[in-house]
Amino acid sequence: MLTTTALKVLEPGxxxxxxxVLDREPVANAFVAARVQVAGLDPWRLGGEMWGWYVGGRLESLCYSGANLVPxxxxPEAIRGFADRARRQGRRCSSIVGPAGPTAELWSLLEPHWGPAREIRAHQPLMVTRAPSTEVAPDPYVRxxxxxELDVIMPACVAMFTEExxxxxxxxxxxxxxxxxVAELxxxxxxxxxxxxxRVIFKAEIGAATPLACQIQGVWVDPAYRGRRLSEPGMAAVLRYALHDVAPVVSLYVNDYNTAARAAYRRVGFEEVGAFMSVLF
Structure with missing residues (x-):
């Protein structure tokens, strides 16, 4: 029994x-929750460790430590504990990502040891909707x-990732x-x-999915087709699939400087409810 504050690597039990803990904020935690629900807490299956911060014997906070470091x-007390463990362990992740406040705090403690980062995206609006679009008709050609068709979609996925x-x-x-x-999705x-x-001219994926919430990612329009308002009906179509087949709440997060995308998502029905932050190495 842990009676004081303590940090430990969680075990399957x-x-x-x-x-x-993950269910406290199902939208913000969708990425980690989806992995845990599929793989449990075994590090080999999970693709990383799950660190737990206990207070008086109760699990209060988590930090996923894999390809990403995610608080x-x-x-604040847990962040200090997670930062200390991450610093002693050394950087093994390609990014730190999560809710903007805790992620900024975590990075401030790690930057003297892990910095400089390749890029910092300090404010990425988190957007949510619970209903199909009422203003934009879904693109009937999005399927x-x-x-x-893996060979057809892969070049578009690579182009999107490289650009993003x-x-x-x-x-x-x-x-x-x-x-x-990509094959898994x-x-x-x-x-x-x-x-x-x-030729893929619009694409998107439902990346993380739990019974409570899912997250759209990888939204991309072929550069030759940009400016033709394809993203809005395309997103409306993906949103319809997500709400009907996956989860009652659909989210995404977007770079704050991408004003065109933010406006398009708002027209489809998404509302900003918070912000993420990403530190890329």
Whole structure:
């Protein structure tokens, strides 16, 4: 029994307590919750460790430490504990991402040891909707990607990732992990696109999904087709699928400087409810 404040790597037997923390903020925690619900807390299956911050024997905060470092419902005291462990362990992640306040606090403690970052996106509005668009009709040509269309969707996914993150997902391991992730989403029926003559002109995925909330990611329009208002009906179509088939709440987060995308999402029905922050290495 942990009677004082303590940080530990969670074990499979602590799954119920971890899920209870994740369920406190189902929209903000969708990414981590989705992984935990599928893989549990075993580090091998989870793809990283789940750190837990206990206060008086009660699990209060979490931090996922894998390819991303993600604080979850993290109090200032927990952030200090997570930062100390991350600093002693050394950087193993490619990014720190999470709710803007705790993530900024975590980065302020790690920056002297891990900095400088390649890029910091300090304010990424978190947007949410619970209803299909009432202003924008869904694009009838946006549909689920079939498993035999993986070669069709992959170049668009690579282009989107490279444009968004600033590096190619094919670097390092030749893109094996990224291709596996794209294939996973296609296989789960959570990859959507409009394809004309074998060319993807709009695409998006439902990246994280739990029974309580899901998160749209990877929204992309072929540069040759931009300015034709394809993203709004495309997003309306993906939103319809998400609400009907996946979860009652749909979210996404977007760079604050992308004013065109923010306006488009608002027209589709999304509202800003908070902000994320990303630190990219």
């Amino acid at each position: 602590e799954l119920e307590a971890a899920l209870a 979850v419902c993290a109090t 689920r990607i079939r498993k035999d 993150v600033g590096i190619s997902p094919l670097a390092g391991d030749g893109g094996l992990l990224y291709q596996a992730r 296609v296989g789960a029926g959570r990859s959507f696109a409009r394809i004309e003559d074998g």
